[in-house]
Amino acid sequence: MELVRNLVFRADWLRQWRDYYELCKPRVVALIVFTAIVGMFLATPGMVPWSALVFGTLGIGLAAASAAAFNQLVERHIDSEMARTYRRPLPTGTLSTRQALTFAVALCVIAMSLLVLLVNPLTALLTFLSLIGYAVVYTLFLKRATPQNIVIGGAAGAAPPVLGWTAVTGQVDPNSLLLFMIIFAWTPPHFWALAIHRREDYARVDMPMLPVTHGVKYTRLQVLLYTIILVVATLLPFGTGMSGVLYLVGALGLGGLFLYYAIRLQSDKDPKLPMQTFGYSITYLMALFAFLLVDHYVPHIVRLIYAA
Numbered sequence: 001m002e003l004v005r006n007l008v009f010r011a012d013w014l015r016q017w018r019d020y021y022e023l024c025k026p027r028v029v030a031l032i033v034f035t036a037i038v039g040m041f042l043a044t045p046g047m048v049p050w051s052a053l054v055f056g057t058l059g060i061g062l063a064a065a066s067a068a069a070f071n072q073l074v075e076r077h078i079d080s081e082m083a084r085t086y087r088r089p090l091p092t093g094t095l096s097t098r099q100a101l102t103f104a105v106a107l108c109v110i111a112m113s114l115l116v117l118l119v120n121p122l123t124a125l126l127t128f129l130s131l132i133g134y135a136v137v138y139t140l141f142l143k144r145a146t147p148q149n150i151v152i153g154g155a156a157g158a159a160p161p162v163l164g165w166t167a168v169t170g171q172v173d174p175n176s177l178l179l180f181m182i183i184f185a186w187t188p189p190h191f192w193a194l195a196i197h198r199r200e201d202y203a204r205v206d207m208p209m210l211p212v213t214h215g216v217k218y219t220r221l222q223v224l225l226y227t228i229i230l231v232v233a234t235l236l237p238f239g240t241g242m243s244g245v246l247y248l249v250g251a252l253g254l255g256g257l258f259l260y261y262a263i264r265l266q267s268d269k270d271p272k273l274p275m276q277t278f279g280y281s282i283t284y285l286m287a288l289f290a291f292l293l294v295d296h297y298v299p300h301i302v303r304l305i306y307a308a
Helices: 002-023 026-042 052-076 097-118 122-146 149-157 160-169 174-197 199-202 216-234 245-267 273-307
Strands: none
Touching: 002 052, 002 097, 002 149, 026 122, 026 160, 026 174, 026 273, 052 097, 052 122, 052 160, 122 149, 122 160, 149 174, 160 174, 174 199, 174 216, 174 245, 174 273, 216 245, 245 273
16 A cells, blocks of 8 residues: 555656646747857857856746746636647646746746856846746736737847856847847747637637737738848848858758748648748747857867867
8 A cells, every 4th residue: 555655646746747847838948048058158259157057047947937837827717718728737727826826936036046146147137027028028918918919028038048148248248139139030920820820719818919810811921021030130140240151051041941931821821831830930940049059169160170
């Protein structure tokens, strides 16, 4: 009997751990952390100081997880009515609102403590503002106030590279703002592709997403226009001398494929296409920042080879 009780306890603990894990939106947080880490490496010609890399990454990641938990806490009733989200821990009741709130607050406190004490106060301040921007301004107000919610609220999601850069340098560098602009321009076509696919879900909960308020045709056009803006924005790191030819080639190739999807959306009625576009947009951003990172270190590697 003791063995059975122990097995049941472990199973319950594992199930609850998974619920807390899902509350953090781990795939979204992973992308946020990756772009923040790239910002750290771009901030210095050499290796990132270990304290900034370790504690900055932890602090930014935990803050993003806290914001995700707050978001699910606020939207638990909406999530219960949407096909994409009804299985989340709060709608299913596997976690209570008190547990979720305690968890979100704890993550926030730990994140801010790490950033203030072990990184620098400016990074902590900017990270906290980003958390408030997403969890409060976007989730509580913008999301139900305007179909341009994702455009305005996208500023919070575009902050991670700036946070990573600031964690290393202790100041906001103009080059880090170029990375901010790229993610800011990427957010609308990324999210609106998903919104087209989930239009009926959003209409059911009376959420004023662009496909609901202005129709799918208009949203498809906006995806194309913002993708063009995005491709132009990705040329800025090369234009300012921040990045080199390797990044430029990668940005043009990735941007060309994103434009291909956006153009197809204008006339192709394949119901799978919006989600294919959404899926590619995630790959696109990760690959683009990978090109930024590799391009940043290629000159140093070449110099080392010639020196040897």
